[in-house]
Amino acid sequence: MSEASDKQAKSQRGDPGFLKRTWAMVVKEFVQMRRDRMTFATMIFIPILQLVLFGYAINTDPKHLPTAVLTRDDGPLTRAVLTAMKNSDYFEFVAQVRDPAEIDRMLASGEVQFAVEVPASFERDIRRGDRPSLLVIADATDPVATGTAISAVQGLVDTALKRELRGPDDSIEARAPPFKLTLQRRNPEGLTQYNIVPGLLGVVLTMTMMMFTALAVTREIERGTMESLLAMPIKPVEIMIGKIAPFVLVGFVQMAIIISAAHFMFGVPILGSVPLLIALTTLFAAANLAVGYTFSTIAENQLQAVQLTFFFFLPNILLSGFMFPFRGMPHWAQWIGEVLPLTHFMRIVRGIMLKGNGFAEMRIDVLALALFLVVAMGLALLRFRRTLD
Amino acid sequence: MKEIAIDVHGLTKSFGSRVVVRDLSLKVPKGEIYGFLGPNGSGKTTTLRMLCGLLTPDAGDGTCLGYDILTQQEEIKRHVGYMTQRFSLYADLSIRENLEFVARVYGVANPRRAAKAAIDRLGLSGRAEQLAGELSGGWKQRLALGACILPNPKLLLLDEPTAGVDPKARREFWDEIHGLAADGITVLVSTHYMDEAERCHELAYIAFGELLAKGTAAQVVGQSGLSTWIVSGPNLHGLAIELRNRDGIDMVAPFGAELHVSGRDSRALDAAVEAAKKEDGSHRWTRGEPSLEDVFILLMDSVKDNFAA
Numbered sequence: 001m002s003e004a005s006d007k008q009a010k011s012q013r014g015d016p017g018f019l020k021r022t023w024a025m026v027v028k029e030f031v032q033m034r035r036d037r038m039t040f041a042t043m044i045f046i047p048i049l050q051l052v053l054f055g056y057a058i059n060t061d062p063k064h065l066p067t068a069v070l071t072r073d074d075g076p077l078t079r080a081v082l083t084a085m086k087n088s089d090y091f092e093f094v095a096q097v098r099d100p101a102e103i104d105r106m107l108a109s110g111e112v113q114f115a116v117e118v119p120a121s122f123e124r125d126i127r128r129g130d131r132p133s134l135l136v137i138a139d140a141t142d143p144v145a146t147g148t149a150i151s152a153v154q155g156l157v158d159t160a161l162k163r164e165l166r167g168p169d170d171s172i173e174a175r176a177p178p179f180k181l182t183l184q185r186r187n188p189e190g191l192t193q194y195n196i197v198p199g200l201l202g203v204v205l206t207m208t209m210m211m212f213t214a215l216a217v218t219r220e221i222e223r224g225t226m227e228s229l230l231a232m233p234i235k236p237v238e239i240m241i242g243k244i245a246p247f248v249l250v251g252f253v254q255m256a257i258i259i260s261a262a263h264f265m266f267g268v269p270i271l272g273s274v275p276l277l278i279a280l281t282t283l284f285a286a287a288n289l290a291v292g293y294t295f296s297t298i299a300e301n302q303l304q305a306v307q308l309t310f311f312f313f314l315p316n317i318l319l320s321g322f323m324f325p326f327r328g329m330p331h332w333a334q335w336i337g338e339v340l341p342l343t344h345f346m347r348i349v350r351g352i353m354l355k356g357n358g359f360a361e362m363r364i365d366v367l368a369l370a371l372f373l374v375v376a377m378g379l380a381l382l383r384f385r386r387t388l389d
Numbered sequence: 390m391k392e393i394a395i396d397v398h399g400l401t402k403s404f405g406s407r408v409v410v411r412d413l414s415l416k417v418p419k420g421e422i423y424g425f426l427g428p429n430g431s432g433k434t435t436t437l438r439m440l441c442g443l444l445t446p447d448a449g450d451g452t453c454l455g456y457d458i459l460t461q462q463e464e465i466k467r468h469v470g471y472m473t474q475r476f477s478l479y480a481d482l483s484i485r486e487n488l489e490f491v492a493r494v495y496g497v498a499n500p501r502r503a504a505k506a507a508i509d510r511l512g513l514s515g516r517a518e519q520l521a522g523e524l525s526g527g528w529k530q531r532l533a534l535g536a537c538i539l540p541n542p543k544l545l546l547l548d549e550p551t552a553g554v555d556p557k558a559r560r561e562f563w564d565e566i567h568g569l570a571a572d573g574i575t576v577l578v579s580t581h582y583m584d585e586a587e588r589c590h591e592l593a594y595i596a597f598g599e600l601l602a603k604g605t606a607a608q609v610v611g612q613s614g615l616s617t618w619i620v621s622g623p624n625l626h627g628l629a630i631e632l633r634n635r636d637g638i639d640m641v642a643p644f645g646a647e648l649h650v651s652g653r654d655s656r657a658l659d660a661a662v663e664a665a666k667k668e669d670g671s672h673r674w675t676r677g678e679p680s681l682e683d684v685f686i687l688l689m690d691s692v693k694d695n696f697a698a
Contacts (some may be wrong), residue, residue, distance in 0.1 A: 017496045024493030024500075028482065035481045035520075073544040228477040230439050232494045388443050 021234045025242020029216075033246055039212070050059055051197075051261050065149055067091040067114040068106050070098065075123030077164055081134070085116065090149040100221045103137065108345045113139045114149065124162070126179060137184040154181050188318075197262040198349040199322040201281065202342050204258060206316050207309075209285050214305040216243045217384075227388065231277045234386040240377065251285030262353075269354030277349070278367060284345045287369050290376035291341070297383035312356055316342040324328030345369045347384030392419040394544050394575035395440060397451025397458065402435050402444060409435045411598040413449070417577055417591075422570050424589030425579040428689055432598040433579040434474060437546045439473045440577070454543055467495070470537035476529045476546040478536055480522025485523050495540035503539060511535045527558035533564070538569065545569065547578040551585065558595055563588055583682045584662055594685055601688045606681055615679040615687060616655035618662050620648040622672035628665075637661035640687055651683050 033039060067085075071078055085091045090113060097103060103115040118133040119125075125132035134157060138150050161179070220226040229239070255278065262268040270277070292309060299305035317323060319333050320342035324336065337343045344365035351357035351365075359366070395417040402410045410432040417423045422565055438444040440453055442462030450457070456464045478487045488507050492500035508517050516524075521532060530550055537545060538581050547566075551559045564584065566576055570590075578589070586592055586606065593603040600607045620628065625648050629641045632650055637657030642649045654656030668676060 020496050021494050024490055027493070028479065028486070028490045031486050032479065032481050223480065224473070224475045224477045225479055226477075227443065227473045227475075230443055231466060231469075231471040231473075232491070233463060233496075234494050370673065387445055388438060389445055 009208060014107045017233075018235075018238060022238045025141050025234070025239055027247050029243055029246045033250075043208060043212075043250050043254065044257070046208050047257045050200060050204055051258065051265075063089045065090060065114055066094045066112040067116060068095040068103055068112040069093050069098050069116050069118075070100065071096075071118045072104060072120035073118050073122040077123040077161065078118050078158045080164045081118070081157050082116070084156045085153070088152060088156050088158075089388055090152055090339065091116075094307055107137065107139050122179075126165075129329075131180050133180040133182045135182045153183075157181065160277065165279070197258070197266050197268045198353045199346055201255065201262070201349055202284065202320070202345040203317060203322055204254055204344050205251055205281070205285050206288050206346075207313055208254065209247060209288035210292035210295070210309045210312065211246050211351045212250070213244060213289045214295045214299070214309045216293060217296035218299050218302045218305045230386065232389065236381055237387060240293055240380055240384070244286065244293060247289050248282060251282065252291075254365045255281045257286070266351060270353050272352035272358065275354045276359060280345075280352070280362075281347050283366070283369050283373065284341060284348070285339045285352040287373040287376065288381065290373050294376050294380040294383065297385070316340050319343070321346045330350050338368075341369055344372075393417065394419045394421075395453055395577065397421075397440070397449060397453075399449035400436065400439055400446045400451070401448040402432075402439060402446050409598050410446075410595075413595070413598075413600050415451075415593060415600070415603075417575060419575050420570055420573050421590045422566060422576045422578065422588070425577060425595065426581070426583075426586050426592060426685065427579075427595040430683070431596045433595060434548055435646070436595070437548050437577070437579065440465075441469050441546055442466055443471070467540075468543045470540070470542035470545045472533050472537045472545070472547045472550055474552070476521075476533060478521050478529075478533060481520060483518045483520055484508060484524075484532060485517040487532070488539060491536045491539050493542070498542055507535045507539045513687060514624065527554045530554055530558070530562060533651070534565065536697055538574075543574060545574060545576045545578075547576065549579050549581065551580065559585070575665040583680070583685075586681055594688060596689045596692050598694065601692065602684070610679055610684050611680060613679065613684040613687065614655075615651050615684055616649040616658050617649055617677045617679040619675050619677035620650060620672050621646055628669070628672065632661075632665060635661045635665065640683060640690070642683065642686070642688045649677065649680070649683060651679055651688070653688065 069082065071082075074278060083095070086093060094112060095106065097106070100117070103112075103117070106112045115135075115137040117137070119132050119135070122132050122134070136150070136153055157179070217226070220229060259270070259277070263270055291312065295305050295308040295312070299308055315336060319337040320326070320340055321337065322342065326337060326343065326346075329337065334364065347365045348357075348362050348369075351362050393416055398414045400410055400413040400415075401408070413432075413436060415436075415670070425433050427658055435444060439446045440458060442458065442465050445459070449460055450527060452458060453465050454468050456468075458465065479490070482490065485504055485508060488504035489500045492503040497503045505517075508514055511534070513528070513535075522530070524532060534547075535549065537547075545566075551562055554562065559582075566578065567588075568574055578585075589606075591603070591605055592609055594601045594609065602612060604612065621627075625643060625646070629643060629648055632638050632641050632648075637652050637654060637659075638650055638661050639653055640649075640651045642651075650658075650662065652661070662674060666672075
């Protein structure tokens, strides 16, 4: 018995057929992928659709944001400031209120996204050089929508006042800015707009990659083709690699679509190295494919496989830092997040694109992804049923 | 002494508490077409799967082509062609792509050329690019057999290969199998059809997981100890109902315009027939030969009784 298994192990190690059989599997999977129009369409359309949907939300230059105004001062300076804001097209004054409580209510209900409060002696204080405070409150739960408008306010008001204060009050202008802009963000933890598009790369890859391989084994079982596949001299590891490899290429295509859209359509910078980004995204795609393949060996049919992927997908989206700031979550949630591949990829992709990180800063996350890949593949091989028992 | 292709002893397999195959031993000589018969759910498919390494037997051992079925499944898979009962090639691959896949997995030297040759041999040259799923039942079977023999196996395990295939296609299929056997390939084929059983060199009959009879068709009939009378005349249906209740008559089966009346004990059967003749002289009685089907149905009934008891 032990002698026989010894012999088997030996023949497996130096097996020249390994590549041939794996290649057979890869070719087969490619043809099937190409022929399954629905799947093929999903591969391309999911990233595009998500980008369009999210892209709408992350319109980096949103205009006509509903704004409430509370003025306790009615002088020409106040009017000049408000007119300038209005002319910028960023703000649309939809309500004139008298009570600060009213502002709170309207912000909370989402009726307005901004509120501007001009203090009682705004004009007089400016002319005296007292630097009064102009309060702008932003609903930053949608930071993407309010981001640019906020950054525009200071400039807008400055210019308006400069124009107005020309002449006798030149001296005041010279000490500009003559007022304090007090910015209140509701939801100070808010993400910046750039966080979303790179994150989207991770989300799309998680969803599509996992789904494709999750169906890989169960589909063969359901269609009855597993029976003859198992009767052939092909090994579980060859089947696994043969099924995962073609989808790495699909991940490549999705990556190309999303990164170019992020860069060219939404102006997300890529500060770090593009080859590094591609290499690590490929690693991430492979890790997800391996997870999907593992699910495929656990589930008994395609429906179960899909359910399993959703079960895994949700915490990935919620706890990875894609939706909520990672450090703002309770500790237990952070712990769960740490074992999800998307969490590490979020750090990698945001690190490379937005912070210009290199490999050294991210080696722990890279290691985590690699570990994930190896563990998932090992588990899949353990779970893979070589017989129909 | 002839070379033995399959030699297994005491194969037993259960799923849960249900014993599907019980203590089955089989010896199939090389180059022979060995028929594997039995009703649905009798354990034929399970046995074939144990032989090609798809299932692990709970008990028993043996060899296939000299390789141990418990430890050398890899070698067995390399040299055995297994044709599943249900079409199990890829419906969304074309005929050519399916065959090329098989050729590559088995490490055939030039997969494209091997697939092309198989397509020509199957007479499918014009349809190489057609999807396998779009083929009719008969062509699917031919393709499946073609895929099985492409890597030049030494043993074929065919699980009801002609179920649902028209008579002409069946005939061609069997001609092909005889051709393969003539080339030295051993074929173990399971079937429901009696005419196919008679085309086999040797038979094994299995019901409820137990091997009930084996040998050539003539041997199986001879071993059964069954005697048969053939009756013709008016109102055979009424006569059949009446005869079934008589002692000594185990089986009455209509065959066209005749009834086959059989019994295990020839003396008791003759007595019963004499009595029936006396009561109603309008029928013509002649001695006949029991058919394989008679023998198998009788075998099946006898085991069912054992199981009920």
